[in-house]
Amino acid sequence: MLGHREEGTAVTTSAPRDEHERQASRARxxxxxxxxxxxxxxxxxxxxxxxxxxxxxxxxxxxxxxxTRAFTTTRTRPDRPGELIPKPHELLPxxxxxxxxxxxxxxxxxxxxxPCCAFHRNxxxxxxxxxxxxxxxxCFKWAAxxxxxxxxxxxxxxxxxxxxxxTGYVDIPRSLxxxxxxxxxxxxxxxxxxxxxxxxIFWVHLAYVTADDGxxxxxALLHAERHYAPVLAGFEAIDQGRRVLEDQxxxxxxxxxxDDLIWKGNVELLEHEQRAMVQPSFxxxxxxxxxxxxxxxxxxxxxxGMRQEIANFTxxxxxxxTRGIPHALRxxxxxxxxxxxxxWRWLVTSVVPHFRxxxxxxxxxxxxxxxxxxxARDFASAPCVLPHPPADQPLRAAQP
Numbered sequence: 001m002l003g004h005r006e007e008g009t010a011v012t013t014s015a016p017r018d019e020h021e022r023q024a025s026r027a028r029x030x031x032x033x034x035x036x037x038x039x040x041x042x043x044x045x046x047x048x049x050x051x052x053x054x055x056x057x058x059x060x061x062x063x064x065x066x067x068t069r070a071f072t073t074t075r076t077r078p079d080r081p082g083e084l085i086p087k088p089h090e091l092l093p094x095x096x097x098x099x100x101x102x103x104x105x106x107x108x109x110x111x112x113x114x115p116c117c118a119f120h121r122n123x124x125x126x127x128x129x130x131x132x133x134x135x136x137x138x139c140f141k142w143a144a145x146x147x148x149x150x151x152x153x154x155x156x157x158x159x160x161x162x163x164x165x166x167t168g169y170v171d172i173p174r175s176l177x178x179x180x181x182x183x184x185x186x187x188x189x190x191x192x193x194x195x196x197x198x199x200x201i202f203w204v205h206l207a208y209v210t211a212d213d214g215x216x217x218x219x220a221l222l223h224a225e226r227h228y229a230p231v232l233a234g235f236e237a238i239d240q241g242r243r244v245l246e247d248q249x250x251x252x253x254x255x256x257x258x259d260d261l262i263w264k265g266n267v268e269l270l271e272h273e274q275r276a277m278v279q280p281s282f283x284x285x286x287x288x289x290x291x292x293x294x295x296x297x298x299x300x301x302x303x304x305g306m307r308q309e310i311a312n313f314t315x316x317x318x319x320x321x322t323r324g325i326p327h328a329l330r331x332x333x334x335x336x337x338x339x340x341x342x343x344w345r346w347l348v349t350s351v352v353p354h355f356r357x358x359x360x361x362x363x364x365x366x367x368x369x370x371x372x373x374x375x376a377r378d379f380a381s382a383p384c385v386l387p388h389p390p391a392d393q394p395l396r397a398a399q400p
Contacts, residue, residue: 092206130147201273323350
């Protein structure tokens, strides 16, 4: 089903999956059981409450959707009184669910605080992905990869800080007027692409996880949408694999096949992201930015500790000039991350296999996601405050 699937896409690991399988059986769409345990420190609902209270009354907020209010009405874990965890079915009751893609996108957007600057929007998006993964860690692999990728994007946003005012708000229009040496137009393109990916895919996970039968809901929403055909195909595979993992009578071999199927579905989501959302943005980058992004495209998935960082490290150029050298020689062209074929080859033969092994160790991945939650909590405790404008000027809006 993948147009550019290569060897290494489906990677089998012998690492234990017991924890993920327990989460699969306890975190069915629609709240068939409580969601998987949230990470310590910053619960997603807590981040919303902090952000909402910290920006008021200095900024006017747009009316929040009902789902947002439900998101902040959370239950407290008795073993961790300060930790707030929303249940999926409490987040959006079935009788209140939207019946259009636009409605679901509005619900997802409502889970982000508004108004906020580019940096706060970035950390909120990263933490929302991490929260979504923790709801169904056996199935939502793309969400975990997206959380880490979005977390890395914050580094590319650094030039925008040069135009932050004393409240921390980043004035993007002013940044774009700066000298081209700072490449602020390209930085803004990367920022907008990260936001667009969230707008395009996050809501699909939300619609799936808040329904008694998530795949039926997605079929009704997406069956006539050509743009979302790969996403629906990916969730079909994920849902099929999830049902096997929830079957207590399934054999070890069946569970392994189900795990492979879930990963196949998540790779389809990744391909949709790269083709439909990332590539159009990368096509607009300048040559200088394309080179910088290619050079800086490396990750160890936020692994903590030198040994783990080395074990999980992967780099676009390191791959391109080792395992990928035959492709570079045949193409007779310098590999670049902005070329879809070059980038996809690295993703499916290096990044995904590395992450699959990383994901199999729940302690490692939990530590990485905890780091993302912690940064989101820190940002939320000192939000960018949008001061009241003069009477003849409009209030600055949240940046798309």
